[in-house]
Amino acid sequence: xxxxxxxxxxxxxxxxxxxxxxxxxxxxxxxDVVAIADIVFWPVAIDIKYKDVEAMPDKSIDVCFFNxxxxxxxxxxxxxxxxxxxxxxxxxxxxxxxxxxxxxxxVANKKxxxxxxxxxxxxxxxxxxxxxxxxxxxxxxxxxxPEFFDTVKTLDQTVDVDYYLPGCPPPSAQVAKVxxxxxxxxxxxxxxxxxxxxxxxxxxxxxxEDKKISKIYRVYEITPDPERCLLEQGIICMGPATRGGCExxxxxxxxxxxxxxxxxxxxxxxxxxxxxxxxxILGVGGERDLDYDAEKMIGQVKDPLGTFYKYSLPASFLRRxxxxx
Amino acid sequence: xxxxxxxxxxxxxxxxxxxxGADLAGVSRIQYPPNLRIIRVMCSGRVDPAFILEAFRSGxxxxxxxxxxxxxxxxxxxNYKAQRRGILLKKLLEQFGVEPQRLKIExxxxxxxxxxxxxxxxxxxxxxxxxxSPLKVQMEGLTYASG
Numbered sequence: 001x002x003x004x005x006x007x008x009x010x011x012x013x014x015x016x017x018x019x020x021x022x023x024x025x026x027x028x029x030x031x032d033v034v035a036i037a038d039i040v041f042w043p044v045a046i047d048i049k050y051k052d053v054e055a056m057p058d059k060s061i062d063v064c065f066f067n068x069x070x071x072x073x074x075x076x077x078x079x080x081x082x083x084x085x086x087x088x089x090x091x092x093x094x095x096x097x098x099x100x101x102x103x104x105x106x107v108a109n110k111k112x113x114x115x116x117x118x119x120x121x122x123x124x125x126x127x128x129x130x131x132x133x134x135x136x137x138x139x140x141x142x143x144x145x146p147e148f149f150d151t152v153k154t155l156d157q158t159v160d161v162d163y164y165l166p167g168c169p170p171p172s173a174q175v176a177k178v179x180x181x182x183x184x185x186x187x188x189x190x191x192x193x194x195x196x197x198x199x200x201x202x203x204x205x206x207x208x209e210d211k212k213i214s215k216i217y218r219v220y221e222i223t224p225d226p227e228r229c230l231l232e233q234g235i236i237c238m239g240p241a242t243r244g245g246c247e248x249x250x251x252x253x254x255x256x257x258x259x260x261x262x263x264x265x266x267x268x269x270x271x272x273x274x275x276x277x278x279x280x281i282l283g284v285g286g287e288r289d290l291d292y293d294a295e296k297m298i299g300q301v302k303d304p305l306g307t308f309y310k311y312s313l314p315a316s317f318l319r320r321x322x323x324x325x
Numbered sequence: 326x327x328x329x330x331x332x333x334x335x336x337x338x339x340x341x342x343x344x345x346g347a348d349l350a351g352v353s354r355i356q357y358p359p360n361l362r363i364i365r366v367m368c369s370g371r372v373d374p375a376f377i378l379e380a381f382r383s384g385x386x387x388x389x390x391x392x393x394x395x396x397x398x399x400x401x402x403x404n405y406k407a408q409r410r411g412i413l414l415k416k417l418l419e420q421f422g423v424e425p426q427r428l429k430i431e432x433x434x435x436x437x438x439x440x441x442x443x444x445x446x447x448x449x450x451x452x453x454x455x456x457x458s459p460l461k462v463q464m465e466g467l468t469y470a471s472g
Contacts, residue, residue, distance in 0.1 A: 272375035279409035305420035322422030
């Protein structure tokens with residue numbers, strides 16, 4: 001007896017499109033996906049309209065892979081709609097999981113974002129100061145655009161999420177594993193993060209000797225020893241505070257981890273974990289030196305928010321910068 | 326109603342120095358404002374930055390971390406770590422739009438009851454001037470609709 005095929009859906013909200021590529025990056029395994037599942041909705045690849053999704057019966061989609069953060073009315077609507085239509089909703093990639101790069105917009109609000117994007121940026125020529133409006137009257141009728149929110153939210157701050165697949169984008173091996181687990185009906189308990197229970201450091205092949213630094217370097221300032229831990233060489237690497245599953249890809253390419261995997265298991269706040277880790281090794285052992293100056297030592301960290309919350313600002317405890325009224 | 330703003334301050338005091346200092350302030354009957362909620366920890370180095378952020382998220386108007394004087398830490402270097410974390414957190418808070426003065430790192434020994442009282446007094450005054458934490462207002466109104 002042939003089993004009925006599963007129904008998959010993919011959607012993109014506030015994201016770059018990299019997650020769609022990550023799906024295809026599983027290469028020939030995509031044929032296994034098609035063998036077990038029909039793709040019923042995937043704006044990047046197939047022409048299905050929103051009204052077609054609305055017409056689907058509730059819980060008719062087996063698994064929906066949702067990438068991107070929520071920053072507009074349209075994305076919020078689709079998140080709610082797909083939640084209703086799906087049995088399992090997976091937050092796919094850093095943006096849906098923790099807010100991701102679009103989440104960094106939480107240092108500003110709608111007004112500041114629009115001013116920057118449509119008025120101030122050096123390549124913009126906008127003499128009439130035109131910015132997007134939610135509605136505009138033309139002779140043919142009224143045109144509408146979805147509202148743009150002040151605050152970027154993660155998917156689980158918008159709707160109930162069953163699983164999280166971290167990464168920017170999620171590593172293809174991880175995606176393949178998840179698809180396999182779905183096919184075999186072996187998914188872990190609801191709410192699980194579908195990544196290994198270890199940190200990036202755990203997967204990192206570099207030699208770790210003595211965690212003690214006194215000077216911080218930006219990536220372009222030094223040529224790091226390719227064998228040794230980057231953090232020990234003074235480059236801020238988010239490895240200790242980031243969940244693995246990526247096989248330390250970036251570090252193997254001589255670039256520090258920037259934290260796309262989200263917080264480690266049992267860690268609630270990625271930025272706080274990294275502040276703790278970095279402060280524990282920066283200047284350690286030199287505190288009794290006459291010229292030790294804690295302010296100066298820490299002053300080397302130029303942008304704590306952008307460094308420690310690069311992918312997790314909306315999911316952080318403080319979520320966003322305070323908006324001055 | 327013109328009630329004066331009474332800030333809520335969370336204080337993490339280390340067991341060996343600052344908590345004893347606070348105790349001394351008490352037994353010496355030194356008066357200081359009652360705005361501080363004290364949490365005793367074994368070492369200021371035990372205070373996870375997440376605790377501090379959580380305190381602010383939960384509506385604290387200020388957070389005080391007090392530990393042993395440099396060189397005096399019961400666990401050798403916990404206070405240095407707390408100090409560095411504190412400085413880094415202050416920078417972070419500023420980026421979040423929260424006044425960095427709301428977080429204070431102090432060294433108070435077991436014999437400095439008077440200093441402890443003075444530190445609390447000064448901190449309460451600073452925060453009264455700043456007013457309620459902006460996060461309190463923000464967290465309650467975290468819907469994105471307005472603004």
